[in-house]
Amino acid sequence: MTRLTRDSIVTTAIEVIGKHGSEQLSVRRLGEAIDADPTAIYRHFRSKDELLRAIGDRCLIGVTDDLPTTSWRECIRELCIRIRAANLAQPALATLVRGAPPRHDNERRITETILARLGEAGFDSAAAAFAYHALIELTIGSAAIDSSLASEDSAARARIYAEWRSDYAALDAGMFPRSVGGAASLYPGTADDRFAYALDRLLDGLAGTLS
């Protein structure tokens, strides 16, 4: 590493996250991986928060590329699924979660794409704004909830879900009849399936306001 740049730091930061998990990313650990003094990072980023945002944006690279052009619903659906996947990969950073408006290019492109497709679909700019916020809230929420298990493989996840189902089944049937009775149905499919279902129902509701 002859010379440090914002890009090179972000790159090795993502490597570190991939190896040790995102909550293990500390300035000191990153300094070690980067083979430089930890505080050298502060020559390129004002704070760790700024670094995290840059990492987050890097994860969103290409997220708006080659989206389906068949319909606005298909396009937005695919985009939201990709956003969630990117946020799942790097849970702790959760770029969009900070609530602040996009300050990086990839984030900006997301907003633009969603607003554009909604506009073409017939939403006026007020309705498009509400719809945009609704979609982002659901997408981020799903990522936040599922991120705790994102690092496990699918077999482990299935085992954990089974465990949780039996937790519900073991509740007092007098007090929690529906939880006990429906325990076998909880956590259906994969987390991806559940998100896709929620997203489709939200898109149903949004489409319903058009007619």
Add this chain to the structure above:
Amino acid sequence: MTRLTRDSIVTTAIEVIGKHGSEQLSVRRLGEAIDADPTAIYRHFRSKDELLRAIGDRCLIGVTDDLPTTSWRECIRELCIRIRAANLAQPALATLVRGAPPRHDNERRITETILARLGEAGFDSAAAAFAYHALIELTIGSAAIDSSLASEDSAARARIYAEWRSDYAALDAGMFPRSVGGAASLYPGTADDRFAYALDRLLDGLAGTLS
């Protein structure tokens, strides 16, 4: 404070959060508020995480009380709004976000209530499970996104939203035409309004699967 208990610790912890903000709650600060050695907390909670979960559950007290009985939609709508409000008040802890199944009474009552109303509405247990997860994901996501501004008062929030709108308006109109054109419409109403809109559209979509 003659004697420390789990309940008394949680109570003063919530006071501290109310006064200094939730991210300012440290074991040492809590120890000061509790007028005891900080480490005394570890006699009652295995870890700070366990304490946070207890605080989270305390915030959900009464969340399932006196819900509307007019319709399943009204009932679930109100419950989700309350859950979000509780999570907004204590952002950092984000009880339900951990993705784990409810381990405390108030959390369990939420699941039971939602499943019960959905069941009565005509959802079979598989559909009810999908709908339950969809509602929780949206509710948590909205809370996560809005929590960063929850500590500001409404005037400050309005000012910040105006700032963000002008950020969008200042983008390159050639590259981001919809963001620039629709900037004035972004962040419409209050965060509560935006969540209510999203929730209503999701409920629309869910109701649509019934017929």
Add this chain to the structure above:
DNA sequence: ACCCTTTGTCAACGGTGTTGACATCTGTGT
């Protein structure tokens, strides 16, 4: 060759959650 800005290094500050050893207080059985 000069200066000046940028970049990396080092020591340190104030903060965090947590642990282990020690003392004290409290309740129970005899």
Add this chain to the structure above:
DNA sequence: ACACAGATGTCAACACCGTTGACAAAGGGT
């Protein structure tokens, strides 16, 4: 009433964390 045992509070310390300021080496422009 006494002694024992467990629960509870105190204290010092550990291993981290993000961040700052002073200092040295490097690099480019005039």
